[in-house]
Amino acid sequence: MPFDAVHLAAGPRVAIRHIERGDQEEFTARVRESAGLHHPWVFLPSTAEEFERWSAKFRTPGAEGYAVCERDTGRIVAGIAINNIVRGGFQCGAVGYGVFAHAARRGYMTEGLGLAVRYAFERLGLHRLEANIQPGNEASRKLVQRLGFRLEGYSPDFLFIAGAWRDHERWAITAEMTVDQSSGRTGPSADAANGNDADDSAGRRTPS
Numbered sequence: 001m002p003f004d005a006v007h008l009a010a011g012p013r014v015a016i017r018h019i020e021r022g023d024q025e026e027f028t029a030r031v032r033e034s035a036g037l038h039h040p041w042v043f044l045p046s047t048a049e050e051f052e053r054w055s056a057k058f059r060t061p062g063a064e065g066y067a068v069c070e071r072d073t074g075r076i077v078a079g080i081a082i083n084n085i086v087r088g089g090f091q092c093g094a095v096g097y098g099v100f101a102h103a104a105r106r107g108y109m110t111e112g113l114g115l116a117v118r119y120a121f122e123r124l125g126l127h128r129l130e131a132n133i134q135p136g137n138e139a140s141r142k143l144v145q146r147l148g149f150r151l152e153g154y155s156p157d158f159l160f161i162a163g164a165w166r167d168h169e170r171w172a173i174t175a176e177m178t179v180d181q182s183s184g185r186t187g188p189s190a191d192a193a194n195g196n197d198a199d200d201s202a203g204r205r206t207p208s
Contacts, residue, residue, distance in 0.1 A: 008123070009115040010071060014108050016080065016115045019058055019065035024051045026076055027067070034101040040162055041137045042098040044079060061085065064093075064124065068112030070103075077103035080116045082129070092128035093120065114147055121175040128175075132158060132168040141169070149173045 007015035019027070031038075031046045038044065045051040058065035062085050068078035077100055082093040095116070099109040120126045131149060133140045149171040157165035 007069070008066070009119045011111045011115055013071060014068050014077060014112050014115070015071050016066040016068055016112055016119065019055055019067050019079065021052075021055065023067055023076065024048055024055075027051060027079065030076060030100040030102070034098070037101045037104060038098055041134060041140065042096075043161070044098055057083070061087075064120075066112075066116055068099075068108060068115075070108075076100070077108045078112050080113060082116070082120060082124075082126075085124075085126070090128070091126050092130065093126055094130045094132065095120075096131075110143060110146055113143065117147060117173065117178065121178060126175075129173050131171040133171060134161075134166055134168055141171075144171045144173075147173065148177055150177070 007017045009016050025048075027044075028046050028048065028051050031044045035046075045054040055065060057063040058081075062083070064082040064085070066080040067076045068080060069076055078098060079100075080095065080097045082095050085093040095113075097109065097113055097116075117129060120129055129149075131140075131144050132155065133144065135141075135154075150173070151169060152172050153170045154167065155170055156167050158168040159166055
C-alpha cells in the first residue's frame with residue numbers, strides 16, 4: 001500500500017499515521033537506540049511485550065497513538081500519544097511524545113506534533129490538549145511553546161516516574177488558540193507545522 005494512502009495528515013517532510021501492531025519491531029528498536037536521549041524524560045516500550053501492552057490502549061476510545069514517519073522513506077522518526085481522552089463537555093486529551101535519536105534535532109518532532117494537534121482538533125473534534133512537562137525538560141518546554149501551548153500552572157508530585165513523584169508544569173492549547181486568522185483554518189502556525197525549528201531532541205513522558 002502506498003505510504004500516502006495510510007497517513008492521517010502530512011507536512012513537507014513527515015506524516016502521521018496510526019500506530020499498528022506491525023510497527024513493534026521497528027518501534028522498539030528505535031526506543032532502545034534512543035535510551036540515552038530519552039532518559040529521564042520519556043519512557044516508551046522497548047520490548048515486544050511492553051509494546052503490546054502500550055499499544056492496546058490505542059484500540060480503545062480513550063487514546064490515540066501515532067507514528068511520525070518520514071514521507072520519502074516511511075521510516076518511523078517519533079511517536080505521539082493522546083491519552084485520557086474525555087468526551088462530553090470536556091472534549092480534551094493529554095498529549096505525550098518522543099523523537100528517536102536518529103531523527104533528533106531535525107525539526108521532525110515540531111512538524112509531527114503540529115500535525116497531531118491539528119488532527120485532534122479538526123478530525124477528532126477535541127477542544128483542548130494538555131501536556132504535562134517536568135520543569136527541567138527544556139527541549140520539551142520549547143517545543144510546546146513553538147506550537148502555541150500556554151503555561152497554565154504547576155503540579156507538585158504529579159506523576160510517579162523512575163521511582164519518585166515528579167513535579168510537572170501544566171501546558172495546554174485549545175482549538176480557539178490555533179485559528180489562523182488570515183486563512184480561517186485551525187492548527188498551529190505554518191512555521192511550527194513545517195518544523196522550522198530544529199530544537200526538538202527530547203519529548204515529555206508518555207503516560208501508560
